Amino acid sequence: MGKKFLVLALLLNCWIYQQGIAQSVVEQWGRFEVSFKHQPAKNPFVDDNLSAVFSNGNSKVKVHGFYDGNNTYIVRFMPTKTGTWTYLTSSNIPELNGKKGKFVCKPATDNNHGPVMVRNQYHFAYADSTPYYPFGTTVYSYIHQDNEHVAVALNTLAKSPFNKLRFLIFPQWQDYTKVQTPFFQFEKSKEPLPKKDTILWDYSRFDPAFFRNMEKHIDELAEKGVEADVILFHPYDEGKWGFDKMSHKTDLFYLKYIVARLSSFRNVWWSLCNEFDHFKYKSDADWDDLIATVAKEDPYHHLCSIHNDKRMFNNTNPALTHACVQGGTYVDDFGRAVIQRDAYKKPVVYDEICYEGDIVYRWGNLSAERMVYRYWQGAIAGCYAGHGETFVGKDSVLHLVWGRELRGRSPERIRFLKSIMEETGTLEQIDHFWGMNNMAKSEHGDILIYLGTEAKTEWPFVLSRDLKLPEGTKYTAEIIDTWNMTRTPVPGIFCTTKADAKGIYDNKSRTIGLPGKPYMAILLKPTR
Numbered sequence: 001m002g003k004k005f006l007v008l009a010l011l012l013n014c015w016i017y018q019q020g021i022a023q024s025v026v027e028q029w030g031r032f033e034v035s036f037k038h039q040p041a042k043n044p045f046v047d048d049n050l051s052a053v054f055s056n057g058n059s060k061v062k063v064h065g066f067y068d069g070n071n072t073y074i075v076r077f078m079p080t081k082t083g084t085w086t087y088l089t090s091s092n093i094p095e096l097n098g099k100k101g102k103f104v105c106k107p108a109t110d111n112n113h114g115p116v117m118v119r120n121q122y123h124f125a126y127a128d129s130t131p132y133y134p135f136g137t138t139v140y141s142y143i144h145q146d147n148e149h150v151a152v153a154l155n156t157l158a159k160s161p162f163n164k165l166r167f168l169i170f171p172q173w174q175d176y177t178k179v180q181t182p183f184f185q186f187e188k189s190k191e192p193l194p195k196k197d198t199i200l201w202d203y204s205r206f207d208p209a210f211f212r213n214m215e216k217h218i219d220e221l222a223e224k225g226v227e228a229d230v231i232l233f234h235p236y237d238e239g240k241w242g243f244d245k246m247s248h249k250t251d252l253f254y255l256k257y258i259v260a261r262l263s264s265f266r267n268v269w270w271s272l273c274n275e276f277d278h279f280k281y282k283s284d285a286d287w288d289d290l291i292a293t294v295a296k297e298d299p300y301h302h303l304c305s306i307h308n309d310k311r312m313f314n315n316t317n318p319a320l321t322h323a324c325v326q327g328g329t330y331v332d333d334f335g336r337a338v339i340q341r342d343a344y345k346k347p348v349v350y351d352e353i354c355y356e357g358d359i360v361y362r363w364g365n366l367s368a369e370r371m372v373y374r375y376w377q378g379a380i381a382g383c384y385a386g387h388g389e390t391f392v393g394k395d396s397v398l399h400l401v402w403g404r405e406l407r408g409r410s411p412e413r414i415r416f417l418k419s420i421m422e423e424t425g426t427l428e429q430i431d432h433f434w435g436m437n438n439m440a441k442s443e444h445g446d447i448l449i450y451l452g453t454e455a456k457t458e459w460p461f462v463l464s465r466d467l468k469l470p471e472g473t474k475y476t477a478e479i480i481d482t483w484n485m486t487r488t489p490v491p492g493i494f495c496t497t498k499a500d501a502k503g504i505y506d507n508k509s510r511t512i513g514l515p516g517k518p519y520m521a522i523l524l525k526p527t528r
Contacts, residue, residue, distance in 0.1 A: 020089075025104050029114040029127060029266045032077045032103055034087070036096050039071045045257070046204050050075060050091040056083050056105070061299050065089075066260040069208035076264035078300055079105040080114075080127070111225055115266045115302060118321055120443075122347050122382055123426045124303075127266075131425065134349055135418050136164030136229065137387040139403030140274075143214045144171045144181040153403030154220055160406060161415030162387060164227040166271065166351060169214070169258070170243045172236035176359065176390075177401050183210035185243070185254070199241060203250045211261055222267040229269040229351075230262070231307070232294075235278035244279065248286055252293055259297040268302050270294050271324060275309040288317065295319040307351065315344045326352035328366070331374040334452065335437040337381035338429045348383040350374075355400055356408040357390030364390035364400070368409035369483065373452065373519065375414055376482060379421060380440045380450045382428045387414060416485040420523070424448065431464040436503070439464055447475070447524040450482075457516045461494055461506035471498040473526065477512060480521040493527060 022034035040048060050065035052075045065075035073096060079085055082105045089099040108114065114127025116134075124132040142153060142165065157165060171179040187207050189200035218228045232255065237244040246254070262268050272291055273279070287306065294304060305324035306313050315323040323344045331337050331353050341348045353374045354366040371387070378385035389399040391407045399406055421427070424442035431437050440448045447463065463469070477490040490512055497505045514520055 020099055020101060022101055023103060025106060026079060027106050027112060028079060028082055028108040029112055030079070030105075030108075031264045031266075032079060032085070032105075033264075034075050034099075034101060035068070036073045036099070037071055038073060038093055038095055040067070043204055044073075045206055048073070048091070048093055050089065050093070050096055052077070052087045052089045052099075054079070054085050054087045056081060056085045063263070063299055064256070064260040064297065065091075066257060067208070068212070076261070078115075078264040078266060080300070081105065082107055112266070115300060116227060116269070117301075117303065118347060120426065121345070122341060122428075124322075124347060131422075132163075133418065133421050133426075134164050134227070134384045135162055135387070135414060136166060136227075136349070136351060137162040137389075138166040138351070138400055140166075140168045140172060140177065140231075141179050141181075141401050142167035142403055143217050144168070144179045144183075145402060146182065149402065149404070150217055150220075154217075154224065156399075156403060156406055157221075157226060158224045160411050161418050162411075163225060164229055164269070164386075165221060166229040166231060166274075166386070168231045168234050168236075168274070170234060170237070171241065172234060173238045173240035174236050176392075176396065176398050177236065179401075183207065183213055184241075185210050201242070203246065203253070206254075206257055211258070215261065215265070218262070218265050218268065222265070227267045227269055228265070229271050231271045231274045232258070233273040233276075233279075233290075235273075235275060235280075245281055248282075248289070251286075251290060255290060255293050256297050259294055263298045263300055263302065270298070270302055270304040272304070272306040274307045275326070276306050276313055277309050277311040284314070287313065291317060291319045305349070315340075315346070320346075322347040322349055324349050324351050326350075328354040328374060331377040331381075331383075331385060334377070334380075335432065337378050337383045338432055338437075341381065341383055342432070349386060350378050350383060351386035352388065353378075353385050355388035355390040356410045357388075357392075357398070357400075359390045359392055359398070361390075368413070369519070371408075371410040372413040372417070372482060375410075375417055376450050376519075376521070377452070379417060379427055380429060380438060380448065382426070382440065387411065413483060413485060417482065420448075420480070424523070431466050434464075436462075436464040436466075441467065445526045449522040449524075451514075451518075451520045451522075453518045455516050455518050456514045456520070458514055459512045459522060461510055461512065462502075463496070463504040465499040465501075465503050467504060469496050469499070469504055471496060472507075475524040475526055477525075478523050479512065479514065480523055481515075481517070481519070482521055483517075483519045487523075494524070 020034040026032045044067035086102040091097040113130045119125035171181040186201040187205040189202040356371045375385045427440040473496045479488045
């Protein structure tokens with residue numbers, strides 16, 4: 001009797017594994033996952049394929065599954081609408097082919113607003129229409145450290161104003177950034193080594209342990225409300241591992257695998273490369289092919305970009321949802337930042353505008369004042385800027401690399417700007433070319449004037465005629481000290497004149513007194 005029961009239990013267990021283990025209820029933009037047990041006959045990463053079609057009414061979504069090691073095959077899906085979803089698998093493995101199932105998608109809860117997408121051509125919002133303003137920072141080796149140090153970095157991030165994190169998938173090996181990572185993306189080859197202290201990779205076999213570890217940290221970011229801007233390639237290998245010299249075939253193989261694993265994570269953004277123009281072995285046609293592959297393999301069309309150094313990529317590529325731009329000069333004076341936006345007709349995020357810090361390299365010794373100034377220049381142009389910090393300190397551990405302690409003075413001032421943007425809504429530069437390019441109008445009708453480095457003692461009330469304001473439009477005003485983070489109301493109401501050839505004025509020719517310091521701004525709010 002005991003043996004019969006044991007055999008029956010084993011058969012039942014085998015049947016359950018073949019049917020798949022999955023949740024019965026998932027919230028909207030959550031992650032449904034079904035796993036199947038099967039012992040692969042050959043190389044499961046190359047020889048086996050698994051996909052599933054998910055259906056809900058008229059909605060049908062095909063997703064690719066993947067092999068996760070330990071005789072486990074997984075299909076993941078991010079439901080974009082509520083209701084009952086059914087699925088049907090397709091596979092060249094008979095035991096995994098034609099598997100059916102269903103689950104219920106309930107409304108999203110708490111801080112789950114769905115993935116971020118482009119809103120109103122130049123800006124961003126979550127899938128539920130909640131506005132999203134990208135205030136990001138960079139920690140390149142975030143996932144290439146032990147869990148204890150990741151927890152420290154996550155705690156630092158949670159206390160900061162930053163809601164997006166850029167990090168590298170592959171480890172790097174340069175000054176300040178030499179990483180001894182515990183995980184790698186591929187298995188080591190069993191072939192004899194050509195020489196001592198070299199590594200040969202089996203580029204046909206992934207190491208799922210690396211990806212599971214990374215996914216855990218991406219989920220942790222989501223819990224903190226932080227978007228994960230994953231950088232898929234980079235040129236900072238310096239011959240250490242050879243990941244920057246993989247063949248185009250291997251690049252495509254890797255992209256299909258990582259997109260199958262990560263596309264169901266709602267907080268993922270794709271960044272094809274950091275400083276793509278440093279690669280010696282990839283042409284622009286190669287990059288276009290890699291971008292197209294990500295777009296094709298991702299059924300949810302997450303945000304996607306590519307980052308430059310000295311040479312701009314053609315960001316008009318329709319598969320690129322926004323332009324990710326390096327270049328401090330673009331946000332170093334009025335009227336510059338908006339040019340990229342006008343050229344590409346899509347959102348522009350100046351993710352690298354140099355870093356606040358004290359290292360010897362010119363890109364890593366920006367003052368806090370200049371960092372904050374550049375953030376405001378980006379904002380006034382209807383664009384967005386990104387933060388990074390490179391103070392060496394006694395331990396030579398840069399926040400840019402590991403994300404430990406923030407030592408700079410810019411983050412709190414960036415938080416102050418973020419609070420203003422959350423109040424005003426998205427900004428649009430009013431006058432691109434004719435002398436009043438320091439003004440922006442918000443989606444709620446506010447007018448923000450940034451005075452930059454000028455130390456004015458007064459501001460004559462004059463607005464761009466491009467606002468096309470009706471005569472008699474009334475505003476309240478406040479003076480904003482962007483460095484000392486103060487907001488001071490100005491007494492009285494300002495009432496506009498009819499526009500003349502030069503601008504729009506206060507009908508009593510009033511001016512606003514200022515303290516004669518740089519980094520001041522003025523916020524005008526229409527009276528309602």
